[in-house]
Structures are given as C-alpha cells and as structure tokens.
Amino acid sequence: MRAQGWFPPAGIIQRMLIAVAVNPRASFGRARHAGKDAAAHFRAAGAEVLLLCADSYAGLAQAVEDALEQGVDALVVVGGDGMVHLGLNAIAGAGADAGAGPGARRRVPLGIIPAGTGNDTARALGLPLHNLPAACERALESLAGGGRMIDAGRITAGGSSRLFAGVVSAGFDAAVNERANGWRWPRGKIRYQLAMLRELASFRAIDYTVTADGEQWQQGAMLISVANGQSIGGGMRIVPGAALDDGYLDLFIVNRLSRTRLLAVFPKVFAGKHVGHPAVRLRRVRTVELSAGNIVAYADGERIGALPMTIEVVPRAVCVLA
Numbered sequence: 001m002r003a004q005g006w007f008p009p010a011g012i013i014q015r016m017l018i019a020v021a022v023n024p025r026a027s028f029g030r031a032r033h034a035g036k037d038a039a040a041h042f043r044a045a046g047a048e049v050l051l052l053c054a055d056s057y058a059g060l061a062q063a064v065e066d067a068l069e070q071g072v073d074a075l076v077v078v079g080g081d082g083m084v085h086l087g088l089n090a091i092a093g094a095g096a097d098a099g100a101g102p103g104a105r106r107r108v109p110l111g112i113i114p115a116g117t118g119n120d121t122a123r124a125l126g127l128p129l130h131n132l133p134a135a136c137e138r139a140l141e142s143l144a145g146g147g148r149m150i151d152a153g154r155i156t157a158g159g160s161s162r163l164f165a166g167v168v169s170a171g172f173d174a175a176v177n178e179r180a181n182g183w184r185w186p187r188g189k190i191r192y193q194l195a196m197l198r199e200l201a202s203f204r205a206i207d208y209t210v211t212a213d214g215e216q217w218q219q220g221a222m223l224i225s226v227a228n229g230q231s232i233g234g235g236m237r238i239v240p241g242a243a244l245d246d247g248y249l250d251l252f253i254v255n256r257l258s259r260t261r262l263l264a265v266f267p268k269v270f271a272g273k274h275v276g277h278p279a280v281r282l283r284r285v286r287t288v289e290l291s292a293g294n295i296v297a298y299a300d301g302e303r304i305g306a307l308p309m310t311i312e313v314v315p316r317a318v319c320v321l322a
Contacts, residue, residue: 080116
C-alpha cells in the first residue's frame with residue numbers, strides 16, 4: 001500500500017538508491033520494524049532501497065561501508081544517536097573520501113529516522129521524533145532540495161580519530177552512561193535517571209587539565225562536556241544556545257558541587273535553566289584538550305575511551321536531510 005503524505009515531484013526520487021541502515025537493538029528492539037516501514041515509505045516514493053541490518057554494531061558499520069563503496073545517493077539511518085554516529089563516521093570520517101563511485105562520500109547526504117531512546121541529534125535538527133511517516137517525508141523533501149550542511153566534532157585519542165554529531169561527555173554524565181549501559185533493566189529513559197541517582201551516591205569531583213584554543217588551566221569539576229548539539233540523554237539541554245552550523249563547539253563545565261547541590265541543578269537542565277547557575281561555565285571554542293585520571297568519555301552515547309583526548313570542530317562536515 002502506498003504511504004500517505006508529501007512526496008517530491010515525479011522523477012526526482014525515482015532511480016535514486018537509498019541505503020537504509022537499521023540498528024535492530026535501538027530503543028530495545030523496536031527499531032527493526034521502523035526500518036522496514038521506512039524502507040517501504042521510500043519505495044512508495046519511487047526510490048530504490050538497499051536495506052542494511054546486522055546483529056552487531058560492527059557488522060552494521062561494515063555493511064554501511066560496503067554500500068558506500070558501491071555507490072548510493074543517500075544513507076538513511078534508523079535508530080538513535082549511536083546510529084547517527086555510525087553514519088557520520090562512515091560518510092565523513094577518516095578515509096571517507098577514498099570511496100569509489102560518482103563522487104566523494106562527503107557528497108552523500110545523511111538522513112535520520114529517529115527510533116532510539118535519546119534522539120538528541122534529531123531533536124537538534126528539528127526532525128519529527130514520534131512520527132515515522134513524517135520523518136521519512138522530511139528526508140525525501142530535503143533530498144529533493146539539497147539538504148543542509150552541519151558541523152561535526154573530531155575526537156583524537158590514542159593515535160586514532162572519530163567524529164561526533166552531538167556531545168562528548170567526560171564526567172558525571174559519562175559515568176551515568178557507563179553505569180546504565182551495564183544494566184539490562186529497566187528499559188527506556190528511566191534507566192538513565194536511576195543510574196544517575198545511583199552514581200550520585202559515590203561520585204566525587206574530578207581534577208582536569210583543560211586547554212581551550214591554546215589557553216590551559218587546572219579545573220576541578222563534576223563534569224565537562226564539549227558540545228556540537230544542544231542536548232544529551234533524551235533532551236537534557238546542557239547547551240541550549242548551541243548551533244550545529246556555527247563553526248564552533250561549546251565547552252560546558254559544572255564546577256565542584258556537593259552531591260545535594262548537583263542533584264538540585266540537574267532537573268533544571270531539561271529546560272535549559274541551569275545556565276545562570278554560578279557553578280556552570282559555558283565557552284565557545286574550536287579546539288579543546290582534556291586530561292584527567294580514570295575518566296572514560298562518551299560521544300553521541302557511544303563509548304569512546306579514556307582521557308586524554310583532543311576535540312576540535314570540523315565545519316560543514318556532512319550534509320544532512322533536514
């Protein structure tokens with residue numbers, strides 16, 4: 001049955017090949033059906049669809065690499081921020097310009113069908129979050145219109161580098177992610193909220209060495225994040241003024257606080273009302289170096305590894321269908 005809604009004029013989408021990559025474990029398995037529905041929607045619009053699905057993140061990443069090497073007109077990821085992370089690095093990451101076919105991979109646009117738990121990059125792009133047909137139509141409309149260029153961040157650590165679309169977390173928020181990822185239950189956002197409360201019981205301030213655009217200082221803090229997007233954790237607006245296409249990253253620091261005061265600050269983050277708190281510091285930067293002992297960083301919800309690391313902005317890194 002033909003999907004209902006807006007479609008580009010006849011001929012624009014026809015004969016286009018869209019690779020649709022699906023994380024079957026996103027949103028605890030619900031994305032598997034979302035991927036099939038998205039593929040059906042694109043086929044109904046006249047496109048050819050290559051549906052990519054694998055049992056592991058690494059397997060799916062390889063399938064995406066193979067599809068890009070063969071040549072596609074667009075890559076659409078179905079899932080959450082981890083899938084955006086996968087797609088961004090496949091298109092614009094290290095070695096991405098070496099792809100064969102009718103042009104460099106950087107010219108392949110990235111579409112996002114939000115089907116994860118957090119969906120923070122999709123939220124920053126203004127994509128429909130709980131309406132798959134509308135998200136597919138937005139991707140098709142943007143594909144016909146040329147898409148939108150956005151920045152990314154590049155993380156360099158241990159001799160390798162990778163890109164991120166949203167936020168690098170390297171403190172209390174990363175510790176919460178680390179704890180939550182070790183739990184199989186409960187599901188959904190409540191898991192991260194409970195992990196936050198559990199982590200709060202034992203968390204201590206971290207001693208960082210920070211270098212931002214050449215200026216270095218010692219920093220005692222509860223957390224430091226480097227943001228391209230505005231939010232983490234499904235809408236916690238840590239940097240409400242961040243823009244995806246301004247050529248900058250945003251350094252977000254929460255100074256030393258008691259656990260009670262930290263717990264009082266966190267609810268304000270969902271509305272972005274924490275920015276006036278005396279313990280909160282924000283600074284626009286192009287390059288940040290972070291160092292601290294025994295701290296593991298996350299980016300786009302994916303585990304990156306231990307500090308130290310260098311984080312820098314990559315202007316106009318990828319074209320998104322938004």
